[in-house]
Amino acid sequence: MDLEQLNQRIAEIETQLSAALPKATSVDALRSLESGILGKKGSLGSLLGNIRDYPANQRGQVGQLANQAKGRIKERIEKRLGELRSADVAAERRTAESYDPTLPGVGRAMGSVHPVTAVQWEVERLFERLGFTVEAGPEMESEHNNFEALNIPASHPARDMQDTFFLENGMVLRTHTSPVQHRSMIKFGAPLRVIAPGRCFRYETLDASHENTFHQIEGLMIDENISLANLIALAQMLLCEVMQRDVKLRVRPGYFPFVEPGIEIDMNCEICGGSGCPTCKNSGWVEILPAGMVHPRVLKAGNIDTNKYTGFAFGLGLTRLAMMKFAIRDIRVLNSGDLRPIVSPMRLGGPIIAGEGMR
Ligand code: PHE
Numbered sequence: 478m479d480l481e482q483l484n485q486r487i488a489e490i491e492t493q494l495s496a497a498l499p500k501a502t503s504v505d506a507l508r509s510l511e512s513g514i515l516g517k518k519g520s521l522g523s524l525l526g527n528i529r530d531y532p533a534n535q536r537g538q539v540g541q542l543a544n545q546a547k548g549r550i551k552e553r554i555e556k557r558l559g560e561l562r563s564a565d566v567a568a569e570r571r572t573a574e575s576y577d578p579t580l581p582g583v584g585r586a587m588g589s590v591h592p593v594t595a596v597q598w599e600v601e602r603l604f605e606r607l608g609f610t611v612e613a614g615p616e617m618e619s620e621h622n623n624f625e626a627l628n629i630p631a632s633h634p635a636r637d638m639q640d641t642f643f644l645e646n647g648m649v650l651r652t653h654t655s656p657v658q659h660r661s662m663i664k665f666g667a668p669l670r671v672i673a674p675g676r677c678f679r680y681e682t683l684d685a686s687h688e689n690t691f692h693q694i695e696g697l698m699i700d701e702n703i704s705l706a707n708l709i710a711l712a713q714m715l716l717c718e719v720m721q722r723d724v725k726l727r728v729r730p731g732y733f734p735f736v737e738p739g740i741e742i743d744m745n746c747e748i749c750g751g752s753g754c755p756t757c758k759n760s761g762w763v764e765i766l767p768a769g770m771v772h773p774r775v776l777k778a779g780n781i782d783t784n785k786y787t788g789f790a791f792g793l794g795l796t797r798l799a800m801m802k803f804a805i806r807d808i809r810v811l812n813s814g815d816l817r818p819i820v821s822p823m824r825l826g827g828p829i830i831a832g833e834g835m836r
Contacts, residue, residue, distance in 0.1 A: 483524065483539060487546045490520050494550060498557050507561065511554050521546060593692050593811060596799040597674045599719055600694055607711075609670040609696070614657035616676055617648045622656035626778045627735040635734045640680040650678035654695035655735060658771070658790055661697060662779025667786045668700040674795060685755060685807045692795040697771070699781060699788030705740070705770060708789040712742045712766050715793075719802060720747065727762055736769025736790060747801040756806050763801060767792050 478486065494514065501507040516522050525543045528536055590598070601611050614622075620631075629635045639652035657673035665671070673695040681687045698707070709728060716724040724744050731741035744765045746757035753759035768791035773783045781788075800808060810816065 592799040604672045612673045618651040626659040628774045654693045694793040696791045737772045739769035742766035
C-alpha cells in the first residue's frame with residue numbers, strides 16, 4: 478500500500494465511522510466500535526501495525542498520517558460518548574420528573590379485626606344507640622363478685638355448672654361477664670343500662686362448641702316497669718341486626734341462680750338453616766342468649782331498691798354469635814391465631830388497612 482492508498486484507506490475508515498457513530502446508542506456499542514477501529518486488529522490499528530512494511534524513509538510520514546487519523550477518530554468517539562452520557566442523565570431526569578409523590582403508595586395486606594371483635598363492635602354500636610353504656614370488668618375476679626353477689630353461695634350446686642380456674646391469690650378467672658352486673662349496680666345505681674363485653678374462662682373439655690376461653694356480652698337494664706317483654710323485643714332486634722336476616726327465636730325456661738324467672742333465648746341455626754347439624758347438635762336451634770329478670774337478691778346485693786325497680790339481664794354468647802354470623806363450625810379455630818382459611822377479611826367489613834389484592 479503506497480502513501481496515496483493509505484490516505485484513501487484512512488478516509489474510508491473515517492467515512493465508515495461517520496455512518497456508524499449515530500447508530501451507536503449505548504456506551505457498550507460505542508466501545509466496540511472504537512476497538513473495531515483502533516484496536517490492534519482494528520481497521521486503523523492494523524494499518525499502524527504494518528508500519529514496518531514501508532520503506533524506512535516513508536515510515537515517519539505513515540506514522541504521522543495514521544496517528545493524526547487516530548487522534549481525530551478518538552476525539553469523535555469521545556464526543557459521542559459525551560452525548561450518550563448526557564442523554565442518559567436526561568432520561569433519568571425525565572423519569573424523576575414523571576414520579577408523582579402525591580400518588581398513594583402500594584398497600585400491604587395487613588389483615589383485619591378478629592371475627593369476635595367485629596361482632597363485639599357491632600353489638601356495642603347498637604346498644605349505644607339505645608342509651609346503654611359499655612362497661613368493662615376484670616378477667617381476674619373475686620369469688621364474691623363472680624358467685625356470691627350473684628346468688629351462688631359457696632355450697633350451691635350451681636357452682637358446679639361453672640367450674641373455673643382458682644388462682645393462688647384467692648381470686649378466680651371469671652366464668653361469665655355477670656360479675657359486671659354487680660359492679661355496675663354498685664358504681665351507678667338505678668336506673669341503669671349497661672352492656673359488658675369480655676373474655677370468660679371455664680374448666681371445659683374442648684370440642685367443636687366448647688372452649689375454656691370464650692367471649693360474652695353481659696346486658697343489664699334496670700328501671701321502673703321493666704318486663705320480660707322488653708328483653709325479648711331487644712333480643713329479636715339485636716339478633717336480626719347482627720345476622721342481617723329475619724332471625725327466628727325460641728324462648729324456653731332456663732335456670733340461673735341470679736335471675737327469676739330465667740329463660741334461654743335460642744336462634745335458628747345459621748349453619749344448617751334449622752334442619753339440624755353437628756354445630757346445633759341436630760336440634761336446629763342454637764343457645765345464644767341466656768337471660769331473665771334480675772333476682773331480687775342480686776338487686777339487693779347491688780343496693781338497688783327492689784320496691785321501685787326491676788330489671789332484666791342477659792349473657793349473650795358473643796363467640797357463638799360470631800360463629801353463626803361467619804358460619805364458623807368449630808369454636809377452636811377462633812383462638813388458633815390463623816383465621817384465613819375460615820373467614821375472609823371482606824366478610825369482616827374489609828381489612829383495617831386495605832392492601833393490594835384485598836381491595
Ligand atoms: N352468666 C350466665 C352464663 O354465663 C348467662 C346469663 C347472664 C344468664 C345473665 C342470665 C342472665 O351462663
